[in-house]
Amino acid sequence: MxxxxxxxxxxxxxxxxxxxxxxxxxxxxxxxxxxxxxxxxxxxxxxRALVVSTRSMEILRSWGLADAVRAGAADVVPRGWVTPALASGEGREFPLGYPTSEEAARVSPAAPAWVxxxxxxxxxxxxxxxxxxxxxxxxxxxxxxxxxxxxxxxxxxxxxxxxxxxxxxxxxxxxxxxxxxxxxxxxxxxxxxPVRGGYYGVQFRAPLAAFLDGRRYGLNVITDPAASGILTPRGPGDRWHYGREHRPGQVPLVDRTTEQLTELIAAAAGVRGLRPRIESVSEFGFAxxxxxxxxxxxxxxxxxxxxxxxxxxxxxxxxxxxxxxxxxxxxxxxxxxxxxxxxxxxxxxxxxxxxxxxxxxxxxxxxxxxxxxxxxxxxxNGRLAHHWLTRNGLTVSTLDLLGDGITVLSDPGRADPHEPPAIPRVHAPVTTHVLPPEIARALGVPPGGARVLRPDGRDLRPGGRDLPREATEATETV
Missing domain, CATH: 3.50.50.60 (FAD/NAD(P)-binding domain)
Structure with missing residues (x-):
């Protein structure tokens, strides 16, 4: 060292x-x-940031950290809800780009986490x-x-x-x-x-789950003009965040008294007499x-x-x-x-x-x-497709086959399916996996051939950009 x-x-x-x-x-x-x-x-x-995406969770899962991440996650549907106030019972749902656990299960061994x-x-x-x-x-x-x-x-x-x-x-x-x-x-x-606006946020604790009537969304857009902004759960308990973009004529949240912030949060929640415990008030510009x-x-x-x-x-x-x-x-x-x-x-x-x-x-x-x-x-971002398969008596994802070096996924019909292809001047360790025929077909492995993959699950041959020139031709023929 x-x-x-x-x-x-x-x-x-x-x-x-x-x-x-x-x-x-x-x-x-x-x-x-x-x-x-x-x-x-x-x-x-x-x-600050509050959602770990599908791909981010895959990376963390590969390091054995998925359970530790989810221990700090809010139990929410990863969608938005537009409503006059959180407890109003009125509103409409809209997508945020993140799949639900059921949707994610079709493409990944991991689902996004609201963390x-x-x-x-x-x-x-x-x-x-x-x-x-x-x-x-x-x-x-x-x-x-x-x-x-x-x-x-x-x-x-x-x-x-x-x-x-x-x-x-x-x-x-x-x-x-x-x-x-x-x-x-x-x-x-x-x-x-360089400047798209300013954002103000209040981190607080309040027992709002009792007023949700089962509607636990990752992002709640409050439309009441007196308290318009965003309410988001932050973690598995009663911790929440209220935020809004700064608008001309508004008193910034950081300049409001605790009582004024309490009234604003109560109005956004739609819960009269709510007494949130305010933990912090912050502001930042965004670009x-x-x-x-x-x-x-x-x-x-x-x-x-x-x-x-x-x-x-x-x-x-x-x-x-x-x-x-x-x-x-x-x-x-x-x-x-x-x-x-x-x-x-x-x-x-x-x-x-x-x-x-x-x-x-x-x-x-x-x-x-x-x-x-x-x-x-x-x-x-183009990583290897996820499919479940059995390896050594365990059910694993195709993503679990990837290592820190080169991973070769081999069709069982290759002349010597266990023999890694030659990759001149690339000295990373190579691990070869012979796939069941149906998994090989699903992953696009050519009959009698193989796919050569990087640690991120992408092919080790994107136009030769990630290999020395001498290696490109050998890899393309695999």
């Missing part, structure tokens, strides 16, 4: 939000030496603390990045004591949010609208922007540093999670000598189109209203 005190690690990640934590966890699986520097003194205590960000982040951090190759340093702000042919110099400033230190690394990753220092240091600009580039030399951007979205559609945190996972395994392959630098070019090529789509959706006033059929392809 590199000596972190002397300042030598393989990857420095600025930011310990969902993107940075997921990326660090992905790198840790490969034993990559990582320092995560987070300017905050601790992980977020605000619930607040302040449950997810501590859980990810706890798992990361178990990784011997990763150090997470809170109260440490990255203030400078310098690159040369051999690596990067990251300048860190400790918030407690004001001490500066220089860290030498091979790569630096900006997971440091909308006002990313890494993005600024890399000289990368933003495309899109719809995408970085001009996701990479500059040995520096990369993930999450809000690479793209900023409004709350509409609930895709911001999930896009960030997928960024961290995607760049994580690709960077690990390169650092382990399993693939050349060309693999890293595929990060922006594959992630930026998804980010652009989700940013545009969030900028649309009706962007939250989306059917699962429309949203799921962007979430699953």
């Amino acid at each position: 590199a000596d972190k005190e002397r300042g030598n690690v393989e990857v420095v990640i600025a930011g310990a939000g969902p993107a940075g934590l997921v990326m660090a966890l992905t790198l840790a699986r490969y034993g990559i030496e990582v320092l995560v520097a987070e300017k905050r003194p601790r992980v977020s205590t605000l619930s 607040p960000q302040d449950h997810l982040e501590p859980m990810l951090l706890a798992r990361l603390r178990e990784a011997a190759s990763v150090e997470v340093r809170f109260g440490s702000r990255l203030v400078g990045v310098e690159q040369d042919a051999g690596g990067v110099r990251a300048i860190l400033h400790d918030e407690d004591g004001g001490r500066a230190r220089t860290l030498r690394a091979l790569y630096v990753v900006g997971a440091d949010g909308a006002h990313s220092t890494v993005r600024e240091q890399l000289g990368i600009g933003l495309d899109g609208s 719809a922007q995408v970085a001009e580039r996701f990479r500059a030399g040995r520096g990369f951007l993930v999450g809000d540093a690479a793209h900023q979205m409004t709350p509409r559609g609930g895709t911001g945190m999930n896009t960030a999670i997928h960024d961290g996972y995607d760049l994580g395994w690709k960077l690990a392959w390169v650092l382990r000598g399993w693939a050349g630098d060309g693999l890293l070019h595929s990060y922006e090529a594959e992630r930026r189109p998804v980010a652009l789509h989700n940013v545009e959706r969030s900028a649309d006033p009706n962007g939250a209203r989306c059917t699962p059929e429309e949203a799921l392809p962007w979430d699953l």
